[in-house]
Each structure stands twice: as structure tokens, then as C-alpha cells.
Amino acid sequence: MADRYGGSMMQLLRFGWEQSLSCVFPVVIFLSLALTKYITLPFLPRYDWLLIICVLMQWWMLKSGLETRDELKVITLFHLIGLALEVFKVNMGSWSYPEEAYSMVFGVPLYSGFMYASVASYLCQAWRRLDVRLVHWPPFVFVVPLAAAIYLNFFIHHFWMDVRWWLSALVIIVFWRTAVLYKVGRRQYRMHLVLSFILIGFFIWVAENIATFFGAWTYPYQTEAWSLVDIGKASSWLLLVIVSFLIVAQLKLVKK
Incomplete structure (x- = not known):
């Protein structure tokens, strides 16, 4: 019994270690947000320093071998996708960046794209480190239109009805049989894909x-004082995670 408990604890520690290594880029972003909020760096505005830190971090991850060139391509794609969404949302008044910066495009600091890229970085890193495999992955003709519809809904719901819940139902239907296989050490585990979406x-x-x-951005109801992000935003992030996972998974399968 003690050996079994000890083995489970070791597996949990291994899993935590692999997850920690996969989260290096997001952790650096959060630490940078905290540092620049309480310490004023010279010569440049805060958002510009955040951009420099993100670029240097990406360069170091590539040079150190922590990240591959293929993963960098995926992360760059997510940076562009995220930046396009940011420009639209900010100009629609969904949220704002209250501070000034030289590296801004239509009111959006360029570092913001790295927040989306950090999600892709985590997915790519975890995929490789945990040797992720997919079981019962749906056909291309279902996955790509669904991912495109989820992404487009972030834009069109400002002018038309919000169909996020219909899309969420479609995700459950399309991926009902899909599972993720991953390894921790030599042991393989299985998790239902929809459950992994919800957890992430x-x-x-x-x-x-x-x-x-830490002031990365501000929602309209946070302009006077910070408050907890509306739990309804979790549905938006859930859909964003789904889009991210679908893009990464499809690129992995195409390359394979």
C-alpha cells in the first residue's frame, strides 16, 4: 500500500514538473506583469518593456532548445491571430489598455499577442513532453469549420446573435468519443478531451x-477598481482554448 502511494506521489510530482516546464513562457509573462507594475523601468513605457521581455524570452527558448522551430511557427501564428482579435475587441470597447506605449497598433500594445502565443506555447510544450496522442479524432471536414466558426463568433456576435452555446454543444457532439492519451514517465493515462478543455x-x-x-488589460467594470473577472468570461476562454487546441492538433496531425 505504501509503495503504491509512493508511486502515485512520484507520478504526480513528475506530472507537475513537466507541466511547470511547459508553462515557462506564461510564467515569465506573469512575472513580468507583476515586476513592471510595482517597479518603474527607465527609458521606455511599461508595455514596450513587456514586448522586449517577450521577444527575448522567445529567442532564449529557441536558442536553448526549450522550443523547436516548428513550435515557434505555431506560436507566431497564434500571435497574429490573437493580435487581430485584440485590435477588434479593443476598438469595440470590450476591454482596453489604459497605458501608453510606442509599440501600439490601433490602441493595442504588440506584447498582447504574446498572451495568446503563451497558450500555444504551453500546448506545444505539453504535447511534446507528455507524448500526447489522440484517439477517435474527428475528420478534417468537421474540425476546421468548427474552429473557424468559434473564432469568427468572437467577431460577429457584436453585430449578430451570440452562438457560443450552440458552438459549445457542437464541440461536445463532435468530440464526444475523442480522448487524449499522455505519458508521465513510462505510464500512459487517458482523459476525455472535453474534460481537458474545461480544465484548461x-x-x-x-x-x-x-x-x-497586474494591469495587463482592463475590462470596463474594472476601470474604477479591480474586481474578479466575470465568470461568464470563462466560456469565452474555454472556446479560445478549444480553437487553440484544434489548430495545434490539426497542425500536428498534418505534419505527422
């Missing part, structure tokens, strides 16, 4: 609370 979406919502607390 929740933790990103927690991360969003941390980010808004």
Missing part, C-alpha cells in the same frame, strides 16, 4: 484574473 479553460480564467490585477 478554468485555469486560463484564473490566469486572466491575475493578468487584469
